[in-house]
Amino acid sequence: MSIWSYANPVKFLALSAKVQPVLWVAAAVSVTVGLLWGFFGTPDDFRQGSTVKIIYLHVPSALMAINAWFMMLVTSLIWLIRRHHVSALAAKAAAPVGLVMTLIALVTGAIWGQPMWGTWWAWDPRLTSFLILFLFYLGYIALWEAVEDPDTAADLTSVLCLVGSVFAILSRYAVQFWNQGLHQGTSVPVATGGRTVSDVFFYPLALSMVGFGLLFLALVLYRTGTEIRLRRTQALRVRMEKTA
Amino acid sequence: MIALLLCDLKLAFRAGGGFGLGLAFFLIVVTLVPFSVGPEPALLASIAPGVLWLGALLACLLSLDRLLALDYEDGTLDVLLTAPVPLEAAVTVKALAHWLTTSLPLVLAAPVLGVLLNLPEGGYVWLLISLAVGTPALSVIGTFGAALTVGIKRGGLLLSLLVLPLYVPTLIFGAEAARRGAAGLDPSTPLFMLAGITLGTIALMPFASAAVLRMGLR
Numbered sequence: 001m002s003i004w005s006y007a008n009p010v011k012f013l014a015l016s017a018k019v020q021p022v023l024w025v026a027a028a029v030s031v032t033v034g035l036l037w038g039f040f041g042t043p044d045d046f047r048q049g050s051t052v053k054i055i056y057l058h059v060p061s062a063l064m065a066i067n068a069w070f071m072m073l074v075t076s077l078i079w080l081i082r083r084h085h086v087s088a089l090a091a092k093a094a095a096p097v098g099l100v101m102t103l104i105a106l107v108t109g110a111i112w113g114q115p116m117w118g119t120w121w122a123w124d125p126r127l128t129s130f131l132i133l134f135l136f137y138l139g140y141i142a143l144w145e146a147v148e149d150p151d152t153a154a155d156l157t158s159v160l161c162l163v164g165s166v167f168a169i170l171s172r173y174a175v176q177f178w179n180q181g182l183h184q185g186t187s188v189p190v191a192t193g194g195r196t197v198s199d200v201f202f203y204p205l206a207l208s209m210v211g212f213g214l215l216f217l218a219l220v221l222y223r224t225g226t227e228i229r230l231r232r233t234q235a236l237r238v239r240m241e242k243t244a
Numbered sequence: 245m246i247a248l249l250l251c252d253l254k255l256a257f258r259a260g261g262g263f264g265l266g267l268a269f270f271l272i273v274v275t276l277v278p279f280s281v282g283p284e285p286a287l288l289a290s291i292a293p294g295v296l297w298l299g300a301l302l303a304c305l306l307s308l309d310r311l312l313a314l315d316y317e318d319g320t321l322d323v324l325l326t327a328p329v330p331l332e333a334a335v336t337v338k339a340l341a342h343w344l345t346t347s348l349p350l351v352l353a354a355p356v357l358g359v360l361l362n363l364p365e366g367g368y369v370w371l372l373i374s375l376a377v378g379t380p381a382l383s384v385i386g387t388f389g390a391a392l393t394v395g396i397k398r399g400g401l402l403l404s405l406l407v408l409p410l411y412v413p414t415l416i417f418g419a420e421a422a423r424r425g426a427a428g429l430d431p432s433t434p435l436f437m438l439a440g441i442t443l444g445t446i447a448l449m450p451f452a453s454a455a456v457l458r459m460g461l462r
Contacts, residue, residue: 135409142405146396155459156392160406163388163452167410170441174413177437178420 007084009228016221023221027214034208042200054112056205060212062105065133068098068216072140073165076158086224088154089231091161092144093223097216099137106130125176132171136164150231248334252341266303266346267353273299274357285362292361293371293422299357300350300375301415304382305407307346309400311338311390312457321394325461331454339380339387339450347379363426370425374435378418381442384449385410391453395460414441 006012038056072091079088109127110120121127143160147153277295278288315321324334354375355368363371389407393399417438424431 132409132412135405139402139406139409142402143392146393146399146402152395152459152462156456159452159456159459160392163410163449167413170413171409171416174416174437177434178416 004082004084007082007086009086012086013225013228016225020218020221023214023218027211027218030207030211031215032211034204034211038201038204038208042204051112051115052201054108055201056208058105058108058112059205060209061101061108062130063209064212064216065098065102065105065130067213068094068101069133069136069161069165069168071220072098072161076161079154080158080162085154085231086228088158089227090220090224091157092154093227094216094220095137095141095144097219097223099134099141101212101216102130102134102137106134125172125178128175129168129172132175133168136168140164150234248329249337249341252338253345266307267349269306270299270303270350270353271357273302274360277361289362289364289426292358292363293367293426294419295361296354296358296363296371297375297378297415297419297422300347300354300379301382301411303350304347304379304386305404305411307342308386308390308407309393309403311342311387312394313390313399316394316461321457321461325458331457332450335387335391335453335457336384336446336450339383339453342387343380343383347383351375351379364428366428367422367426370431370435371422374418374421374425374431374438377421377435377442378414378438381414381438381445382411384442384445384453385414388449388453388456391456391460394457414438417441 006015035056039053042053072094075087075091075094078084079091106127109130113122114120140157140160143157144153147156274295277291281287281291312321315324325331327334351372355363355372358368358371386407389403389410392406393403396402417434421431421434421438424434
């Protein structure tokens with residue numbers, strides 16, 4: 001019994017049906033508690049006032065925007081190497097979620113940036129590379145939509161995802177080179193363990209980060225299930241047309 | 245291989261429109277800039293390197309959807325797939341032909357158009373060098389985009405959506421090198437980065453393009 005046995009759609013659907021209710025509840029609870037705690041339970045920042053509270057939406061969505069692409073990269077690789085259909089469909093299912101996360105991060109960032117920096121948008125490395133990530137998501141989804149044969153579409157989008165990842169990283173450093181920006185450094189550097197955010201702000205932030213992660217997982221499982229069922233109905237329809 | 249290259253070159257010259265169209269488009273874009281931002285010489289001089297780079301990039305993009313589509317329609321691609329030549333090499337030759345027929349004229353024309361945009365005197369050499377170094381990357385990446393969209397009906401718009409984000413690093417370093425050259429600063433750092441991107445894409449992208457072609461035409 002290895003993890004690969006879940007590449008079987010039936011087993012995958014059975015497991016995901018069992019896991020999903022738990023995930024949904026956990027995601028709903030942690031997102032709600034994290035956001036409410038962050039919004040009502042923390043003091044205003046001494047410099048930024050109450051605007052700092054958008055951080056509980058901004059940081060988790062930005063985190064998930066990048067991780068969603070990373071997940072698509074991994075599932076694309078699995079599809080290319082082992083050709084498990086569930087993997088390719090999971091990548092397809094994750095893309096719109098990642099797109100929305102990127103959009104949330106961009107919009108909340110603009111809303112936060114307006115009072116803080118006096119501008120809605122700045123051509124700053126982090127902002128710009130997120131905009132490019134947004135474009136990558138658009139292209140990826142558009143390619144899925146454009147190719148008719150599902151297996152070919154999975155192949156093509158997988159390669160696009162790999163190439164896109166390389167260029168996304170390259171763009172990240174290119175825009176850094178091009179313009180030093182306004183955006184502050186990361187608030188929760190995982191590698192060093194040191195935090196620039198005080199504990200009062202950190203705990204609700206961590207909770208909503210976990211919540212967004214769970215929410216992403218639940219959404220992707222749900223959407224993957226939908227994709228599998230869509231594929232099945234299509235197969236059935238083709239068979240019916242043949243017999244009729 | 246050489247026969248393939250010669251064939252592509254001949255087709256590009258004789259097809260009419262394909263060859264000169266990119267140059268004409270480049271000229272039009274550059275002509276439109278003063279209308280849109282105003283004809284102030286100082287302003288034009290400061291944006292000239294970036295505008296010329298962007299114009300060259302768009303002109304290069306314009307010709308991409310013809311790169312493989314014609315071969316796909318008349319079955320040449322299927323022949324190439326089964327030919328004894330590795331598909332990676334064939335794709336590289338295609339990209340080279342695209343560079344020779346589309347990008348190289350743009351590179352040579354850019355300094356002439358620089359006059360229209362009041363490019364500072366020191367900028368001509370660096371503009372030429374940065375374009376010469378950077379445009380091969382544009383052609384190779386574009387070939388990948390063309391390979392992705394080859395079987396898709398009306399893939400032209402999709403092609404731009406897929407390829408333009410991939411052009412970002414090349415554009416940044418290329419325009420930065422040209423801008424620094426024009427401003428009298430040392431452009432070597434972005435130029436080296438640009439050369440790195442070009443060499444890296446030439447080394448790796450043909451494999452991605454060939455893989456995508458095999459998948460798309462299976």
